Amino acid sequence: MNLTLYRGRPEDESRRLSKEIRVYDLLDRLGIPYDRVDHEPAMNMEVCRAIDEALQATICKNLFLCNRQKTRFYLLMIPDDKVFKTKELSAQIGSSRLSFADVEYMEKYLDITPGSVSVMGLMNDTEHHVRLLVDEDVLQGEYVGCHPCINTSSIRLRTKDVFEVFVPYTWHDYTVVRLKGDET
Numbered sequence: 001m002n003l004t005l006y007r008g009r010p011e012d013e014s015r016r017l018s019k020e021i022r023v024y025d026l027l028d029r030l031g032i033p034y035d036r037v038d039h040e041p042a043m044n045m046e047v048c049r050a051i052d053e054a055l056q057a058t059i060c061k062n063l064f065l066c067n068r069q070k071t072r073f074y075l076l077m078i079p080d081d082k083v084f085k086t087k088e089l090s091a092q093i094g095s096s097r098l099s100f101a102d103v104e105y106m107e108k109y110l111d112i113t114p115g116s117v118s119v120m121g122l123m124n125d126t127e128h129h130v131r132l133l134v135d136e137d138v139l140q141g142e143y144v145g146c147h148p149c150i151n152t153s154s155i156r157l158r159t160k161d162v163f164e165v166f167v168p169y170t171w172h173d174y175t176v177v178r179l180k181g182d183e184t
Contacts, residue, residue: 003054005156006036016150019111023120023148027157030165035156041115042151048080051145057156058141062117064110064130065089066101073101073109077119077144078135082179092177093133105129116151119144119162122170132167132174139163139176 009024010016027034037055042048052059058079065074072095078084086098106112109129110121122132138144144159157166167174 003037003039003050005054006038008034008036010036010038019124020148020150020153023123023155026123026169027155027166030169032157032161032165036148037154037156039152039154051154052080055143055145055154055156057143057145058138058159059145059154060119060138062119062146064101064106064117065098066105067095068097068099070101070105073105073130074098074133075110075117075119075122075130076133076135076177077138078179079137082135082137084179088179089133089177093131093175110149112147112149113151116147116149118146118149119167120146120149120155122167122172124149125170125172128172130172132172133177134163134174135179136176 013021037051039051040047042051060077061080063076063084065076066072090096090098103114109125111124112121122130139159141159143156144162145154145156148155
């Protein structure tokens with residue numbers, strides 16, 4: 001698989017979805033530089049590893065979660081090599097019985113579909129239904145890799161730009177969590 005790293009937005013946007021273009025528009029407007037890799041949907045770990053290698057960034061698992069009553073929604077960013085344990089996270093945020101949120105809420109609040117969940121979706125959550133949770137290890141890397149609300153591209157941004165410029169622009173706060181990330 002040939003993955004080319006491009007600086008900034010695609011030259012030809014004619015076959016791109018509007019939600020992807022809106023991400024590039026906002027990043028450009030905020031003056032946030034980014035690199036981009038176009039690829040097939042990452043449906044297996046081999047493709048994911050190739051994308052990780054091309055981006056040279058902390059690639060995150062982005063999990064869209066909710067409480068049992070489906071009244072509180074969370075976007076969790078953890079390094080792709082960590083294991084998510086519901087009990088471990090629930091205790092830190094004071095919400096019991098977390099589970100994966102239904103696709104309808106993902107689309108309604110973040111305008112994204114399964115496989116393309118990303119911190120960039122917060123730009124679409126104008127009523128602030130989603131609380132951002134970030135594993136402390138994500139904040140340690142120089143770069144973060146994520147999807148621009150579509151799973152056929154991945155972008156690399158400075159971690160500092162994501163959490164000091166992009167997230168505040170969306171009027172979201174974030175909560176730092178500590179997940180062990182191992183199998184035990």
